[in-house]
Amino acid sequence: MATKVKLSKDGSNIDFSTSDTIPASIKKFRKSPEIEGFYRFVYENDLQKEAFQTLALICARRKSEKGKKPKK
Secondary structure, three states: OOOOOEEOOOOOOEEOOOOOOOOOOHHHHHOOHHHHHHHHHHHHOOOHHHHHHHHHHHHHHHHHHHHHOOOO
16 A cells, blocks of 8 residues: 655645556546545545535536537
8 A cells, every 4th residue: 555645844745656547447547546645635634525625616617618518
């Protein structure tokens, strides 16, 4: 298992390990180092509520943008 996410002392920088490939399946995506690091960061810093609100906002924005696209 990976170690804790590295956060700079002033909190302005988060160090995640990255990979060059994008996983093809949802299951593999969730197990990717970037997503695993994000989940760990959210949990360790007690940011579950804020993360949920942010993701809900992103989903709502994408739905509204998807509805605005002109059909060909």
